[in-house]
Amino acid sequence: MVRVTVPIPGRSYDVVVGAGVLARTGALLPELPKAARAFVVADRAVVDHGFGALAGSLKEAGLDPVLLSVPSGEEAKSLQVYGTLVHQLATQEAHRDDVVVAFGGGATGDLAGFVASTYMRGLPLVQVPTTLTGQVDSAIGGKTAVNLPEGKNLVGTYFQPRAVIADVELLATLPERDYRSGLAEVAKYGLALDPELLGQLETDPAPVLRREPAVLEPLVARCVGLKAAAVAEDERDTGARLVLNYGHTLGHALERLEAFEGRSHGEAIAVGMVFAARLAESLGVAGPGIATRTTRLLASLGLETDGALPPVPDVLAAFRLDKKFHGGVRFVLLEDVGRPLIVDDVPADRLAQILGEMGATR
Numbered sequence: 001m002v003r004v005t006v007p008i009p010g011r012s013y014d015v016v017v018g019a020g021v022l023a024r025t026g027a028l029l030p031e032l033p034k035a036a037r038a039f040v041v042a043d044r045a046v047v048d049h050g051f052g053a054l055a056g057s058l059k060e061a062g063l064d065p066v067l068l069s070v071p072s073g074e075e076a077k078s079l080q081v082y083g084t085l086v087h088q089l090a091t092q093e094a095h096r097d098d099v100v101v102a103f104g105g106g107a108t109g110d111l112a113g114f115v116a117s118t119y120m121r122g123l124p125l126v127q128v129p130t131t132l133t134g135q136v137d138s139a140i141g142g143k144t145a146v147n148l149p150e151g152k153n154l155v156g157t158y159f160q161p162r163a164v165i166a167d168v169e170l171l172a173t174l175p176e177r178d179y180r181s182g183l184a185e186v187a188k189y190g191l192a193l194d195p196e197l198l199g200q201l202e203t204d205p206a207p208v209l210r211r212e213p214a215v216l217e218p219l220v221a222r223c224v225g226l227k228a229a230a231v232a233e234d235e236r237d238t239g240a241r242l243v244l245n246y247g248h249t250l251g252h253a254l255e256r257l258e259a260f261e262g263r264s265h266g267e268a269i270a271v272g273m274v275f276a277a278r279l280a281e282s283l284g285v286a287g288p289g290i291a292t293r294t295t296r297l298l299a300s301l302g303l304e305t306d307g308a309l310p311p312v313p314d315v316l317a318a319f320r321l322d323k324k325f326h327g328g329v330r331f332v333l334l335e336d337v338g339r340p341l342i343v344d345d346v347p348a349d350r351l352a353q354i355l356g357e358m359g360a361t362r
């Protein structure tokens with residue numbers, strides 16, 4: 001078991017990563033004075049994969065678990081499901097000292113976080129992520145959200161959890177595509193921030209692909225540490241946290257242009273990281289070789305980087321809509337692995353050129 005602290009002044013909390021920690025959740029929580037009940041917002045598909053163990057451990061810690069199951073995955077991140085949950089809390093007379101526990105992937109975590117941050121202006125929140133993306137990324141950092149028909153994550157808050165319990169054994173049942181999507185984020189951490197992690201993935205990805213808990217525990221903890229450091233420096237996502245967006249500018253554009261029905265998030269950022277690497281080489285920001293190295297790594301993790309791309313004008317228009325990058329088109333590029341750099345105002349013709357080289361029609 002590894003404990004990583006997210007050192008946000010006044011709101012610091014621990015992320016506990018380990019094999020089998022789910023059954024110890026109750027004991028691992030910080031003091032939650034006066035909490036009597038734990039409202040567990042659980043992805044319907046995950047209830048059978050450990051709700052019993054989670055509920056048992058909450059009971060042992062003196063918390064009465066109440067299951068609030070929600071639709072699987074992204075479908076849960078709606079105002080309708082949000083409305084149902086807050087009504088359930090109200091009819092069950094949830095108290096402001098009671099705790100909300102998010103049990104599921106990033107979608108469940110974002111939804112439950114939004115519920116916890118708004119119901120009675122805030123109930124303590126505990127994240128129990130069950131996907132690789134949740135454990136290395138979304139459960140840490142305090143961003144909550146639901147989607148609108150007009151767009152993803154348009155309504156949300158910043159609201160830090162009191163604790164995050166990440167049991168790597170839960171990842172055993174994750175569908176292959178979701179697991180690989182999480183691996184794209186792991187690759188992102190390695191490429192953008194941590195050459196040692198990158199080296200480990202490059203040397204032997206097999207144990208990671210086999211989801212060996214003994215390998216996943218330090219791997220997930222390492223990614224959590226990287227995210228925690230960025231979040232502590234920049235809780236509101238205006239500076240240091242931007243580097244976590246490596247590969248995401250094209251990634252988000254692809255997801256949007258494919259109406260979230262094409263590539264998964266991880267598949268989209270995999271292409272985005274190759275694009276960013278080629279762009280860095282082309283601009284002379286990075287030396288030659290980083291694009292090939294990126295492609296090789298992603299392929300070894302089972303991520304495709306050469307699928308069809310939307311037409312160039314559509315991608316350029318989508319770049320301009322990216323909510324992080326108003327003004328000119330701004331990119332996170334790497335001078336080398338582990339050395340990110342924010343580059344403003346990358347010329348559109350250069351972007352078009354690289355997209356063209358990657359197969360997009362002009």
Ligand SMILES: NC(=O)c1ccc[n+]([C@@H]2O[C@H](COP(=O)([O-])OP(=O)(O)OC[C@H]3O[C@@H](n4cnc5c(N)ncnc54)[C@H](O)[C@@H]3O)[C@@H](O)[C@H]2O)c1
Nearest residue numbers: 045072073074105106107130131133134138143170173174
């Ligand atoms: N808040 C943040 O900082 C942040 C960061 C990244 C992503 N996100 C959000 O996270 C969401 C994506 O998260 P995700 O990739 O975890 O996807 P997800 O929550 O949609 O889960 C993916 C699928 O895996 C299933 N599942 C979850 N855990 C399982 C398990 N242990 N065994 C079997 N099946 C399981 C779910 O039912 C779902 O079908 C998006 O909504 C994204 O916007 C938020």
Ligand SMILES: [Zn+2]
Nearest residue numbers: 185248265269
């Ligand atoms: Zn991401």
